[in-house]
Amino acid sequence: MEDLDLKNIIEDIEYLASEKNSRMILNILVGNYPADVAQILGNLSEENEKYVFGLLDADTASDVIVELDDVSREKLVSELQHERISEIVDEMESDDATDLVAELPDEIAEKVLDAIDEEGSEEVKELLQHEEDTAGGIMALEYVSMPEETTVDEAIEEIRAKAEDVPEVYNVYVVDKEGMLVGFLPLKNLIVAQASQKLKDVLIADVISVPTEMDQEEVANIFRRYNLVSIPVVDELGRLVGRITVDDIVEVIEEEASEDMQKMAGIADEEEIRETSVFKISFGRLPWLLVGFVGQLIAALVLFQFEASLKDIFLAIFFIPMMMAMGGNSGIQAATIVVRGIALGELSPDDTFKRLSREIRVSLVNGMVCGLLLFGIIAIFYNPSFGLVLALSMLAVIINASILGASIPLILRRVGVDPAIAAGPLITTFNDIIGLAIYLGLVTASLQYI
Amino acid sequence: MEDLDLKNIIEDIEYLASEKNSRMILNILVGNYPADVAQILGNLSEENEKYVFGLLDADTASDVIVELDDVSREKLVSELQHERISEIVDEMESDDATDLVAELPDEIAEKVLDAIDEEGSEEVKELLQHEEDTAGGIMALEYVSMPEETTVDEAIEEIRAKAEDVPEVYNVYVVDKEGMLVGFLPLKNLIVAQASQKLKDVLIADVISVPTEMDQEEVANIFRRYNLVSIPVVDELGRLVGRITVDDIVEVIEEEASEDMQKMAGIADEEEIRETSVFKISFGRLPWLLVGFVGQLIAALVLFQFEASLKDIFLAIFFIPMMMAMGGNSGIQAATIVVRGIALGELSPDDTFKRLSREIRVSLVNGMVCGLLLFGIIAIFYNPSFGLVLALSMLAVIINASILGASIPLILRRVGVDPAIAAGPLITTFNDIIGLAIYLGLVTASLQYI
Incomplete structure (x- = not known):
């Protein structure tokens, strides 16, 4: 449905709903695909959404409700009488009915299961046995x-x-x-x-x-x-x-x-795009921010260990952001390819060594390109020996980041943790700490030559 | 196919191929799904892959070749005679035939189009007219x-x-x-x-x-x-x-x-998971690394502007990594939700303002939690006024990052650029520069109170 059409329809229905003109509203909605009706409903004011949904016959309502996004559906269903829910569930296919019943508070779910026809109730109870994210959890019983x-x-x-x-x-x-x-x-x-x-x-x-x-x-x-x-x-x-x-x-x-x-962006629970609760969003994102926070406290301690060197070569401070960022970016690139390969089942455990050796070779090329560039710039504007230290640090940081980026997801898979959670803040934070230690270690070691 | 079965089959076929025992090989392969045969081929040595593929009749070969990943297919096809390619293309459905012909060097493609049956040749020529990533580019002409x-x-x-x-x-x-x-x-x-x-x-x-x-x-x-x-x-x-x-x-x-x-990880061309050319991988990843490189040179200049303050409050240096990282992580979180919403068509342009205001509220919550935590730690171990400066910086950096993270993809969509390219290194780099300026600006402004 085009955005413009949609806008007009929504305006019309908002007006008709305020007039309680149910016949005209149904005239507009009839013949639309359930997904389109759901989109219209999702864009109405909350009060009107409830009113218009109430106008739909149970069959249409059951088709429309499965097309609503999770947030809208949950809100809408929470305001329905259990009799109305039962009517709707009765019209649904077994898998959708099960999903809806699973979302209900226990006492409502029981009432609904009592009210719907016996066959349907048996089916839902059977399907409820399976874990949500398994074949059993998404299968339907309607087949020939x-x-x-x-x-x-x-x-x-x-x-x-x-x-x-x-x-x-x-x-x-x-x-x-x-x-x-x-x-x-x-x-x-x-x-x-x-x-x-x-x-x-x-x-x-x-x-x-x-x-x-x-x-x-x-x-x-x-x-x-x-x-x-x-x-x-x-x-x-x-x-x-x-x-x-x-x-x-x-x-x-x-x-x-x-x-x-x-997960790769460090969001703990799957966040719905239309999610409305600010606290729910915050709490989904905070855990990894706090892991990063602790990691960066450690990074501060690492810097503190090198206080003397930093005072001696004050210039080294200005390149701290660069070392952190180049490591972070290289690590995420390597991790993304590995995480995606695992998710698509295209990276078998046998490929582990191949993948790692390839990442090291890639990071050698990229590290040398970036390192040479940095050497050139610093050699021209400051002095070649500091340029050399920076270039070597860059190379070491990028190689380290690629190894971390590619290997952490592979290790997580082996121990049965979803590799995607590793590919974001975790790898970046590790990289920051180790990258800083590498950089400042090299600076300290070469203090006398700079 | 289970990993273990696969391993055994591959070992058997490697052995049989070295013995040139074509009958036994075909006995093993017959009855397997094309996708499974393709996987077996992809795991053979290059020489044996070519040999075994050569044993397949044109019909089977056409089914198997579409299941190979792009890298393997390209390599395999580049070594086939155009007569053999024609035989295979003749057995393919129009969309697959078109994809294969499109990958061929021009002179080979012409020879193949001349050799296959006229109807097929017309179909392929017709389908080649359409852009690869459009409905016309993926449709087939086999319908009823x-x-x-x-x-x-x-x-x-x-x-x-x-x-x-x-x-x-x-x-x-x-x-x-x-x-x-x-x-x-x-x-x-x-x-x-x-x-x-x-x-x-x-x-x-x-x-x-x-x-x-x-x-x-x-x-x-x-x-x-x-x-x-x-x-x-x-x-x-x-x-x-x-x-x-x-x-x-x-x-x-x-x-x-x-x-x-x-794209979000800053990889310019879609990188195949089984990609083998190190230079191809490097060149796909380098562009955004270099954009980050230039950005971090600017960050170095920003730090340089605050040289005096940094010398006055040396302690401020130790929290540079933290400000950068917390901004980067928050920005990526906001951007990921927006980029995904756009890709799934679930975020209409009308939602722009709603999304932004939600991100600001979320970042207020997260920024306050992280800021308070930091204040507490620094107030206990060092002094409250420096803790306050750090906490306020953290809050400002996180709010800024969320606004950038959510708005850059939305702006890119409006100007017709794929929002996914923004969500990685670009936002991180912007955040690093602006975040550092915010942090050191606040430190400088409150120098006398710390």
């Missing part, structure tokens, strides 16, 4: 599966019958008598097959599936690797228990990328 | 479209006929006599519909399409927004000209996220 003895004709009949309940059908999953997944059939293959053939004779047996407990990031990498639109989820015995579709995976990929970026 | 007068029965017949050419069919696109896109029909709807109905009576008219020149990142946001698995691409007149499937969009999303992260 059939026994291997079914004929193509019967399968098509079955799809007709199920058409309402399962909005997205790309593949039919085929199971044996024990419920074990034995193959799948893209809809296209079903159309192409003979009516009287049995599924077991036309199925594709080479089916890629994931276990319920697999991390969602790994599931996303499998979608990407094998170009999938949906994937069946199986339990530890290999029985089909759910399905994940690619639209949910697209969300996962965006979410994981945002999370990685935010 | 039918006139609106077609009956459901005829449509199913047509799909049967086209089943070979168009591997992924999720939707049938419906066009009028002029080729204008008028609607679409998911395969499921086709199965559910009556055989004698005309497409125009069962189609979904409310079809989301994109123009050929739309940026691929925007296309990705539309897929995400509307939960799509494929989207039709139309020319400026609204005529159907291509189709984009979600597997390509998943690649785009990963690619754009990697690109953003690398």
Whole structure:
């Protein structure tokens, strides 16, 4: 939806809402995609958002609410009666219903689970068992599966019958008598097959599936690797228990990328772009700021150790920022490539040594370029021997930073910590401390020659 | 594929390749997914990779080659005869064929276009017209479209006929006599519909399409927004000209996220994780390192302006790293949220003021927490008045950094520059210079009280 259209629609609806003209509002909203209605709602005043959402029938409301961002949804839902929530949950697919129920306070959740239809309630309870960020946590129970003895004709009949309940059908999953997944059939293959053939004779047996407990990031990498639109989820015995579709995976990929970026910037909890609570934002960002704070106190102590040298060569002080910054920048560059490679599953543990040796070679080139440049400038405007000390320091600081930047994420992965948290303030702070020690150490060692 | 399996397979194939046992190698590779074969190839020695790839029939080779990472593919293709490339291109879908041809040196590309079948050659030439990072640049010409007068029965017949050419069919696109896109029909709807109905009576008219020149990142946001698995691409007149499937969009999303992260880290060109050329990596990273270098020379000059104050209060020197680092970290935190919000299309230009005011409030909280902490420590171990100067500096530096961090990406977007390039070294360097000036300015102003 274009920004201009959106602005006009919002103005119209704000006006109509103030007039309580519900019929006109629904006239405007009808025929819009749920995502567009959600965007309109998100831009209304809080009071009007609540009013307009209240006008929607349960079916539309259920489509719209899953499209709202987390902050808006949480606020909106917190003001709804549990009867209304139950109506909405009843219209949702199992995975969305589960997400919504999981966000509710316990006593409301219980009331909702009591009020919705029994099948739905069972499904939600089943899905609630799984960790949120795993295949089980994002799968839905709406899929089409059939026994291997079914004929193509019967399968098509079955799809007709199920058409309402399962909005997205790309593949039919085929199971044996024990419920074990034995193959799948893209809809296209079903159309192409003979009516009287049995599924077991036309199925594709080479089916890629994931276990319920697999991390969602790994599931996303499998979608990407094998170009999938949906994937069946199986339990530890290999029985089909759910399905994940690619639209949910697209969300996962965006979410994981945002999370990685935010961790790299030193933000503890994933911060919603539309987050409104200043304290929530602050508390997400403070922890790493404070780690940096402590690190910089140590840096102050490092400088203090070199007080005598600094007094002797006062000029050395002016290049402290440069040594810190060049180390920090080089370290982040190396770390970013490694963190991203790990996240995409493209950097295997075997590559560790290769990656490190490459980073060292790159930092040699970059350190020499920057070092030579600095030497030239200082040699011309001041004196060559101080220029040489600065250039060597620069080279050493950049090499050190690249090694730190590339190795810390690799080490964190090995001990099972998310490498992304390392790539920001942690590496920068380490670099500052070690970089300062290297620089001032070299200055002190060469005091007599400068 | 598990790491352990992979390792064993690679060892086996390395051995078999040294023995030139082509039959055994093919026995191992057959039945593996193209992505897995590509991974195996990527882990072989260069010589063996070439040998094993040479064993694959053109069809398999075409599937495998699109799964190789850019670096491996480029190297492999550069060593193939143009006859072999032509064979492979002939088996590819139009979008992949176009990507491969686009990577070839001009004279080889011409030879290949002459050698492949005429229809394929026309398609590739047509697709080569579009910019690489646009809808037209990633679309394929393999889609199923039918006139609106077609009956459901005829449509199913047509799909049967086209089943070979168009591997992924999720939707049938419906066009009028002029080729204008008028609607679409998911395969499921086709199965559910009556055989004698005309497409125009069962189609979904409310079809989301994109123009050929739309940026691929925007296309990705539309897929995400509307939960799509494929989207039709139309020319400026609204005529159907291509189709984009979600597997390509998943690649785009990963690619754009990697690109953003690398830009934020100050890496000029997107660096491949498996990139092997040290100089290519260096030259991608050097530009922003040098911008930082120049910035830090300016920082040195700033310090030089305050030489007298620094000599008077030598202690002030020890907190230079802290002021720089706290500003840098706060700035990057603010910038990351804004850059990500812009990339996901979740931060509209109208939000600019809201975002800025929120950042200022967050930085007030964080700056006060860090400032108070610093005041406490310095007041206890040294003296309260110097503690106060440090605390106020810290607050001012953090507020300044947040404003810079949030506003620079927003300004860059307005002038049409990718905001991600701003979020790294640029903001850090600005922060260093301004932060130092704020800190030393405050120190100088309060010299007599300390």
